[in-house]
Amino acid sequence: xxxxxxxxxxxxxxxxxxxxxxxxxxxxxxxxxxxxxxxxxxxxxxxxxxxxxxxxxxxxxxxxxxxxxxxxxxxxxxxxxxxxxxxxxxxxxxx
Numbered sequence: 001x002x003x004x005x006x007x008x009x010x011x012x013x014x015x016x017x018x019x020x021x022x023x024x025x026x027x028x029x030x031x032x033x034x035x036x037x038x039x040x041x042x043x044x045x046x047x048x049x050x051x052x053x054x055x056x057x058x059x060x061x062x063x064x065x066x067x068x069x070x071x072x073x074x075x076x077x078x079x080x081x082x083x084x085x086x087x088x089x090x091x092x093x094x095x
Contacts, residue, residue: 007057016050016072023079032091042082048075 007013023046026032027039049072056068086092 004057007054010053010057012072013050013053013057016046016053020046020050026086026092030091031089032086035089035091038082038086038089038091042079042086045075045078045082048072049079 004010023043027043032039052068052072052075056065056072059065059068083092087094
C-alpha cells in the first residue's frame with residue numbers, strides 16, 4: 001500500500017470537498033437561501049467534514065488522525081440530520 005503524503009491525496013477528503021460544493025449550491029436556492037440559521041449551520045457542519053480530515057492528518061499520529069476521522073463522521077451525521085429537516089421544510093426534494 002502506498003504511503004499518503006498529504007491530506008489532498010485522501011479520497012474521503014476529495015469527496016467531502018465536492019460535497020461542500022453541493023451543499024453550498026443547495027443552500028443558495030429558494031427558501032433554503034432565506035433560512036439563514038439552517039443555511040449557516042449545515043454549511044459549517046459540511047465544511048467540518050473536510051476540515052477535520054485535513055487537521056487529523058496533519059497531526060502526524062495515527063491516534064489523533066483516527067480521533068479526527070470520528071469527528072468528521074459525526075459532522076457527516078449532523079449534515080444528514082439537517083438535510084432531513086430541510087426536506088421536511090420543503091427546501092429539498094428526497095431525490
